[in-house]
Amino acid sequence: MAKQIHIRLEDSLFEALSEYTDTSGQSVQDVISSSIMQMLSNQMQAAESKxxxxxxxxxxxxxxxxxxxxxxxxxxxxxxxxxxxxxxxxxxxxxxxxxxxxxxxxxxxxxxxxxxxxxxxxxxxxxxxxxxxxxxxxxxxxxxxxxxxxxxxxxxxxxxxxxxxxxxxxxxxxxxxxxxxxxxxxxxxxxxxxxxxxxxxxxxxxxxxxxxxxxxxxxxxxxxxxxxxxxxxxxxxxAEPKPLMKDILEETPDSRYTLSDKLWIYLQNYAEKHRAAGNGFGYGIADPNGIARTLSARYYKDGSEILIAQEGGNPRRLTPRECARLQGFPDSFKIVVSDTQAYKQFGNSVxxxxxxxxxxxxxxxxxxxxxxxxxx
Known part of the structure; x- marks a missing residue:
């Protein structure tokens, strides 16, 4: 969740900032955010002695x-x-x-x-x-x-x-x-x-x-x-014992991760079409006592490669926290971006x-x- 602040700039600084954003192609928000993060980084690094x-x-x-x-x-x-x-x-x-x-x-x-x-x-x-x-x-x-x-x-x-x-x-x-x-x-x-x-x-x-x-x-x-x-x-x-899918699942995931009827019907029809053509393309329902397919950066699109079955309803995609766990990140790892960006980030990670x-x-x-x- 982004917060808004209002700042006053001297005319000369504002003009310099405007000129920089024009030449760099960055937005004013990106330039200011980046500058603040860099300043805080430098201060924290100077304070640390490892x-x-x-x-x-x-x-x-x-x-x-x-x-x-x-x-x-x-x-x-x-x-x-x-x-x-x-x-x-x-x-x-x-x-x-x-x-x-x-x-x-x-x-x-x-x-x-x-x-x-x-x-x-x-x-x-x-x-x-x-x-x-x-x-x-x-x-x-x-x-x-x-x-x-x-x-x-x-x-x-x-x-x-x-x-x-x-x-x-x-x-x-x-x-x-x-x-x-x-x-x-x-x-x-x-x-x-x-x-x-x-x-x-x-x-x-x-x-x-x-x-x-x-x-x-x-x-x-x-x-x-x-x-x-x-x-x-x-x-x-x-690792021993070998981790299973059920080990990384949240107990009460938000309902927004459940596939809509429209998307679930589409994925089933898509899979059937490719099955009839002799291809292996389609969605994947993960075995809770097994392992999942490879999490990819495209997971944000429909989550089709790793879906979780739900009794009496449509399957759901993994939550961003579950994706983090699937990559072995600790639960203390902070997820501060949108779900879409989080899926891309964990899908590209190690x-x-x-x-x-x-x-x-x-x-x-x-x-x-x-x-x-x-x-x-």
Whole structure:
């Protein structure tokens, strides 16, 4: 729920604000809100003094799922970046910090030094036209040629500028097959060129939450610091007992989450049409003693992929709090945006307890290798 305030501005400040909003394309409300959040962030960061096991940065931060994971392992987040203003609102409400905006405009030199870089970057195709031309001319190409114009390029340039001890990158499972495998090939070549020993695995969140959710994790360690004579394994420890859908459901969800007759009839007809055509498309009623399909950012549209049966009535969609639980967020996590934005945010987020386990593996490996470096 937004609150209204009225403020008085000197003429010169108002003119400067108007000029800025005209050139930036932002509304006055967005500029003022962002400025206030940044001011409060700076004050809170200055007041905090943390004893941290390690430092990390949170890129493409979303609503902070990765931040929770790495903080649970004793880390101190020294920088965050997220361009979506609604995600920024949620991030600020939960961490008291306003993430930086457009990463393509961030000078890597201003980012604080850190031990681990964390990024859930978007999956984008790489243009190979320019690379092919250079190769035909016998000229070598590097990550700056291959990844230019993509957001992964910004991850690479920050790694190159700051040389963290390690990084963890997260993406959808299909990253490996995206653009006929070219996208993943370029990513691995680029990280190798940056002189990092890289490991990757596809992990399923259903070991931690009642949701089938496969994601690829790419972990790298600085060869300049640690060499390459070591191994890293994704030896995660699944939760016991295995979580079930009934564990995350609210006892008395609001009736507004029940599907209308019109929507429920539409979904049934849509499913029947595709069933007759031999397709598997359609709604999904979640088994309370089982796991759900993958929660997606489109869940706000109709909730069809994960519906909850209701005795004597139409099924309902999950509430935003149930979506948060399905991703492993604690109930203390504040949801401060509309239902539509909350569904998008949790649908785009990570399985927090899974990421917490992997973060622990990375930190333990760094402790081990730093210890060996000290002994030698």
């Amino acid at each position: 004893e941290a096991r390690f430092t990390f940065i949170d890129l493409f931060a979303g609503i902070g799922g990765m931040r929770i994971a790495f903080e649970r392992q004793g880390g101190d987040c020294v920088y965050s970046n997220e361009w979506n203003k609604y995600c920024q609102q949620t991030y600020f409400a939960n961490f008291g910090e306003q993430p930086d905006g457009d990463i393509t405009k961030v000078d890597a030199r201003i980012i604080p030094d850190h031990d681990i870089l964390v990024a859930g970057f978007p999956c984008q195709p790489f243009s190979i036209a320019g690379v092919s031309k250079k190769q035909s001319l016998g000229r070598a190409t590097g990550f700056e040629d291959k990844t230019q114009g993509t957001l992964f390029f910004d991850v690479c340039r920050i790694i190159k500028a700051k040389r963290p001890k390690a990084f963890m990158l997260e993406n959808v499972k299909n990253l490996k097959s995206h653009d006929k495998g070219n996208t993943f090939k370029v990513i691995m070549e680029s990280l190798d060129e940056l002189d990092y020993e890289v490991f990757h695995a596809i992990l399923d969140g259903q070991n931690y939450v009642p949701q089938h959710r496969e994601r690829i994790l790419i972990v790298g360690f600085d060869r300049k610091r640690y060499g390459n004579d070591f191994d890293f394994k994704f030896d995660i420890t699944p 399985v927090v307890p899974l990421m917490t386990d992997v973060a622990g593996l990375i930190v333990s490996k760094l402790d081990e290798m730093d210890g060996e470096s000290c002994e030698s």
